[in-house]
Amino acid sequence: xxxxxxxxxxxxxxxxxxxxxxxxxxxxxxxxxxxxxxxxxxxxxxxxxxxxxxxxxxxxxxxxxxxxxxxxxxxxxxxxxxxxxxxxxxxxxxxxxxxxxxxxxxxxxxxxxxxxxxxxxxxxxxxxxxxxxxxxxxxxxxxxxxxxxxxxxxxxxxxxxxxxxxxxxxxxxxxxxxxxxxxxxxxxxxxxxxxxxxxxxxxx
Numbered sequence: 001x002x003x004x005x006x007x008x009x010x011x012x013x014x015x016x017x018x019x020x021x022x023x024x025x026x027x028x029x030x031x032x033x034x035x036x037x038x039x040x041x042x043x044x045x046x047x048x049x050x051x052x053x054x055x056x057x058x059x060x061x062x063x064x065x066x067x068x069x070x071x072x073x074x075x076x077x078x079x080x081x082x083x084x085x086x087x088x089x090x091x092x093x094x095x096x097x098x099x100x101x102x103x104x105x106x107x108x109x110x111x112x113x114x115x116x117x118x119x120x121x122x123x124x125x126x127x128x129x130x131x132x133x134x135x136x137x138x139x140x141x142x143x144x145x146x147x148x149x150x151x152x153x154x155x156x157x158x159x160x161x162x163x164x165x166x167x168x169x170x171x172x173x174x175x176x177x178x179x180x181x182x183x184x185x186x187x188x189x190x191x192x193x194x195x196x197x198x199x200x201x202x203x204x
Contacts, residue, residue, distance in 0.1 A: 037067040043098035058159025073104040084112035120154040
């Protein structure tokens with residue numbers, strides 16, 4: 001199991017390897033993980049890291065400081081309770097949680113804090129994430145958890161959704177999001193032009 005740096009509740013950084021995959025490290029150099037983190041990324045196991053790294057990349061894209069925690073609702077309940085119950089006092093504004101299997105981690109965290117919780121259903125069981133998705137969307141009234149798409153697309157959207165929450169009080173992030181949406185539109189326009197060019201003159 002990789003080492004994890006201690007900062008109150010244990011936090012670990014995501015850094016890039018030569019192959020571009022995330023890994024856990026004591027060092028937070030070269031990332032947006034620092035003492036001023038405003039977004040927390042949680043996962044029940046380091047096996048979730050390749051997926052949750054996608055959320056971290058989005059936060060890096062928008063220069064939003066974040067922290068990453070490996071903690072389990074079942075195997076380390078006291079540690080999970082400590083992390084969630086102290087999140088506001090530590091300055092966090094939103095939490096992104098990997099939701100695997102019964103997806104208890106996201107639900108437990110949401111029960112322990114008033115911060116918005118975004119869940120990423122993980123395709124880690126024989127049900128390929130359908131179990132996690134249904135568990136997330138079936139949270140009882142009064143304890144909401146925002147459910148994203150399953151696996152990597154959901155992690156990307158979770159990062160964007162977190163950025164949109166941050167943008168409600170950070171004009172810089174709001175502008176970056178506007179620029180991001182314009183870039184998406186530009187890419188669609190380019191694809192449309194390529195398709196039209198490919199089929200030009202072929203229609204009857």
